Amino acid sequence: MMRIMPLLSRGLAVWLALVTMAVAQESAEPDAKPVNPALDGYLQFEPFSAAVNKLAESELVTVKSLGKSAGGRDIWLITIARGEVKPLTNKPALAIVGNVQGSHLIGGELALRLAQQIVAKADDEGVKQLLERVTLHIIPRPEPDGSERCFASPYRVPAGNDRKTDDDRDFAFGEDPPNDLNGDGYITQMRIEDPDGTLMLHPDDPRVLITADPKKNERGRYKLLSEGIDDDHDEQWNEDAGDGVALDRNFTFGYKPFQPNTGPNAVSEPECRAIADFLFDQVNVAAVFTFSTDDNLFHPWKANAQTEKDRIRKNILGSDATAIDYLAEAYRKTHGGSDAPTPPDVQGAFSSWAYFHYGRWSLNARAWWVPKTSPKKEEVKEEDKDGEKKEEKKHSGEKRGSEQINLLNWLKANDMDGFVEWKEIKHPDFPRQKVEVGGFKPLVDVNPPAKELEALAEKHLAFLQKLPESLPNLELRAATAESLGGGVYRVKATAANAGYLSTMPEMGSVNGIPYPLQLEIEIPKETVFLKGHARTEIKRLAGLTGTAEETWLLRFPDKAPSEVKLRLWAPAVGEVTKTIQLKD
Structure with missing residues (x-):
């Protein structure tokens, strides 16, 4: 009984405090849900889906659902192409993937707007050339649950899909979510005065906290937590929101089990499986362009010569890094931005999977960040007693x-x-400490004002129109046939790549996922191969200088044909043919 009483006393105190908060919230609660300025102009799932399906009115576009999310929402695919779409074709494809992080709504909006602009400009020469060269597969909102949760009240930054999860692995699901303590409709932060705190006020703006440096004789006096109470009384705050599984932490490369939002195993989620299955089926995909905070265009991935020969590669390979640097420079010129923030260190990321495990060129764009902004000068209205301005x-x-x-x-x-603005509240978990609630509203630093989206989409369309110029360009050179007598001919040809990019990333050669180049010779069935084969695999050809020579010795039992035809091709590269005349 003595052990139970303290728990009852604490529980009663918490209950009374919560009742007080609820009364305060009810009296202060507005008549309507507040409008998060970070979401103004962004589309929720239903209008977003309607905009996607409207694109199917164009003869260039097909729209289908790749599957359903954990929350039952469609994962839309927009395919834009001229002519019939088949993976085993002579036309490469580009995969464009929207916001792989649910909160990065700009990614989905830009992917959708890219599709809309391509359809609207279908007769423009640049768009015509783009679609003549490649097929476009656009997955505009691959994380529909996480995106939709951005619009739920109270506003906060969601982590994953609608699966209920046990984020702190205590066999209880979502028992300690954040709480809107001041009833303003936002989950922000709590700053708590604490002599053991490590944070102090910024000297230029007390709204901002910085880490105190003891070497400078600074002493912290605050600690910072997300807004909420310790619902499960484990002396941790908001550690189990039951926040679902994050798409961008559920892919196989670098996957970390037993971590919040990573899922019970890699590719456990229907969203991940739907996207991975689709891409593996699309063998003609040459490159994947992703809108992601895992940016490698302003911050290109770095090679590490010491790990190039490791059994498991964890760094981009040297030749691939050179190519990505070249494409990144072109992107930066087109984008025009500067001072892009450093990407987060994400494990199980889609963009890394696209390179390391899918074996394709993986280009990842944050697209927008808060630009450097000087303080806005205020007009001085007050004057001191002597009439001089302060x-x-x-x-x-x-x-x-x-x-x-x-x-x-x-x-x-x-x-x-x-x-x-920071405002003091009475907090049941800190009855003897000053607790203030405040801070930045969720998502204001992630997504730009909606009025900027169209111009940003235009920049990315300009980059995508230039991208096919760097793709591999196959040639068959020095194709000859020489009669050796007795119905025997020597046929020679050189396969070459005149494009900037190699025929596949070096990582593709390592993991063996992309289809290799094949050189075929078309001849009568009864022909005897003295040397060579009807179909020959050609190793990866480097960009601009890559070549491979092939020789056949052929014997024709009857009369030799007047010509033979060579075909060099791979689904993700394209094809080139050459006809060689046979002369006695």
Whole structure:
């Protein structure tokens, strides 16, 4: 009984505090759901799906669902092509994948707008050439559950799909989610005064916290937590929101089990399986372009010569890195941005899987980030007693917290209400400490104002129109036939790649996933091969300089044909043919 009483007392205190919060929230709650400025102009699932299906009105477009998400939402595929679409064809394809992170809504919007702009500009020469060269497979919103949860109240940054998960692995599912303690419709943060805290106020803006540096004789006085209470009384806060499985942590390369949002095993989720199955079936995909915070166009992946020969490659291979650097430079020129943030270190990411395990060129674009913004100068309205204007406050030069200061500057410059001012609350878990709720509203630093989306889509379309110029370009050179007498002929030809990119990434040669080049010779069935074969595999050809010579010795029992035909091809590369005349 003595052990039970403290628990009852704590439970009663928590209950009373929550009742007080609920009353405060009810009295302060607005008549309508607040509008998150980060979502204004972005489409929820139903209107997004309607926009996708409207594209099917074009004769260039087919739309289908690859499958259903954990929450039962369609995973849409938009295919744009001229002519019949078959994987085993002589035309390569590009796969364009939208927001693989649910909260990165810009990715899905840009993928959709790319499709819309291509259809609208179908008669433009640039679009015509693009579709003559490649087929486009666009998966605009591969994480439909996570995207839709961005619009749910209270607003917060979702992690994964609609699967209920046990994020802290205590055999209870979603028992400690974040809580909207101040009733404003947003999940922000709590800053708690604590003598053991490691954070201090930024000298230029007390809304921002930075890590105190003891070497500078600085002492922390705050700790920072996400907004909520310790629902399961384990002295952890909001550690189990039951937040689903994240698509971008569920792929096979670098997959980390037993971590929040990674799933029970790699490719456990219907979204991952649907996308992976589709791409493996599309053997003519030459490259995958993904909208992702795992950016490798402003921050190209780096090769490591020390690990090139490891059994399991974990770094991009040297020759592939050179090619990605070249494409990244072209992208940066087209995009025009600068100071892109460093990508997060994500394990189980789709973009890494596309290169390491799918064996394709993998290009990943963040597309947008908060631009560098100078503080907005305020007009000085107050004057001191002598009638002189007050001096503007000088900046300290402090670099810590610069991203948050820049975000505040950008929000102010764009008149966006993206910050909840810190306000003290009574918190049941910290009855003797000052607790304030506030901070940046969810997603304001991830997605741009919707008015910028169309122009951003135009930039990415311009890049995609140039991308086929770098794809492999097959040639058959020095094709000759020489009669040796007795019905025997020596046939020679050189397979060459005149394009910038190799016929597959070096990683594709390592993992053996992409179909290799094949050189076929078409001759009468009764022909005897003294040397060579009717179909020969050609190893990966490097860009611009890659060549491979092939020789056949053929004996024709009867009269020799007037010609033989050579065909060099691979689904993800294309084909070239050559006819050789046979002369006595």
